[in-house]
Amino acid sequence: MSSSNLHNSISTIIENIAQQGYSVIERFISSEEIEAMAKQAKSLQSAGEMLQATTGVAKLENSTLRGDFIHWMEASNANAAEMVYLNAMTALQQAINQAFFLGLFELESHFAIYPPGAGYQKHLDQFIGKSERKISSILYLNDDWKAEDGGQLRMYLDKNDTTRFIDITPQAGKMVVFLSSDFLHEVLPANRERMSITGWFKVRSLNS
Ligand code: OGA
Ligand code: MN
Numbered sequence: 001m002s003s004s005n006l007h008n009s010i011s012t013i014i015e016n017i018a019q020q021g022y023s024v025i026e027r028f029i030s031s032e033e034i035e036a037m038a039k040q041a042k043s044l045q046s047a048g049e050m051l052q053a054t055t056g057v058a059k060l061e062n063s064t065l066r067g068d069f070i071h072w073m074e075a076s077n078a079n080a081a082e083m084v085y086l087n088a089m090t091a092l093q094q095a096i097n098q099a100f101f102l103g104l105f106e107l108e109s110h111f112a113i114y115p116p117g118a119g120y121q122k123h124l125d126q127f128i129g130k131s132e133r134k135i136s137s138i139l140y141l142n143d144d145w146k147a148e149d150g151g152q153l154r155m156y157l158d159k160n161d162t163t164r165f166i167d168i169t170p171q172a173g174k175m176v177v178f179l180s181s182d183f184l185h186e187v188l189p190a191n192r193e194r195m196s197i198t199g200w201f202k203v204r205s206l207n208s
Contacts, residue, residue: 005030006088006091009027010091010092012025013025013096014095014096017099017179018099021179021183022178022182023176024168024175024176025175025176025177026173028139028175029088029139030173031143033081035143036084037139037197038141038195040081040082040111041113042195044071044111050111051069051070053066053068053112064121065121066118066120066187068113068118068120068187069112069114069115071110071111072108072109073086073110073197085109085197092177096135102135102201102203103203103204104202107199107201108199108202110197110198111195111196111197112195114151114195116191116192118194119187122154122184122185124181124184125200126181130205132202132205133201133202134179134181134203135201136179136183136198137176137199138153138196138198139173139199140170140171140173140195140196141195141196141197142172142195142196143172144172147169149191150188150189150190151169151188151189151190151192152168152170152187153167153168153170153176153185154166154167154168154186154188155167155168155176155178155185170190
């Protein structure tokens with residue numbers, strides 16, 4: 001991927017967040033690099049390193065709330081594909097900090113695989129009483145996704161009006177970024193496996 005593409009995408013993300021609090025960008029990462037990330041997700045899955053996700057502070061395993069399997073990424077042993085992701089996210093973090101003075105301090109990110117039929121019910125990415133997560137992002141890894149495959153990310157544009165939402169197809173290379181505190185969202189069930197990398201930019205917590 002050329003760095004000017006990344007630079008342009010990041011500028012658009014900053015503008016969109018300033019105007020509406022969220023951004024949806026096609027081809028944030030080139031298709032060859034997305035393919036390498038998808039391959040990594042599949043090999044983690046084969047190795048048994050994708051684990052049933054938990055929810056909330058109590059770490060309850062609750063597959064009715066969310067049915068995905070996840071693997072937390074570690075910068076210290078990232079492969080080449082993961083490094084491409086982490087480098088792009090570092091550039092985004094710096095741009096967001098410069099534009100909004102958010103003082104974003106660290107990124108936590110995981111691969112996610114939703115088996116067919118799995119979803120994630122409507123939620124906010126900030127747990128009750130914890131607000132370190134400031135910015136949420138999702139990068140999709142699914143080649144040739146069709147509308148009829150389902151699996152849309154449903155983003156509610158108004159916390160108090162559930163009739164106002166947009167549905168985003170999880171097409172490979174697409175990046176969604178939003179203010180974690182402001183947008184309820186859910187993952188609709190898909191009829192094929194659905195892969196992504198979710199990342200949260202956090203501020204430093206006083207009690208951790
Ligand atoms: C999450 C989430 C949305 C998506 O992991 O918290 O809401 O589209 N993911 O994968
Ligand atoms: Mn979420």
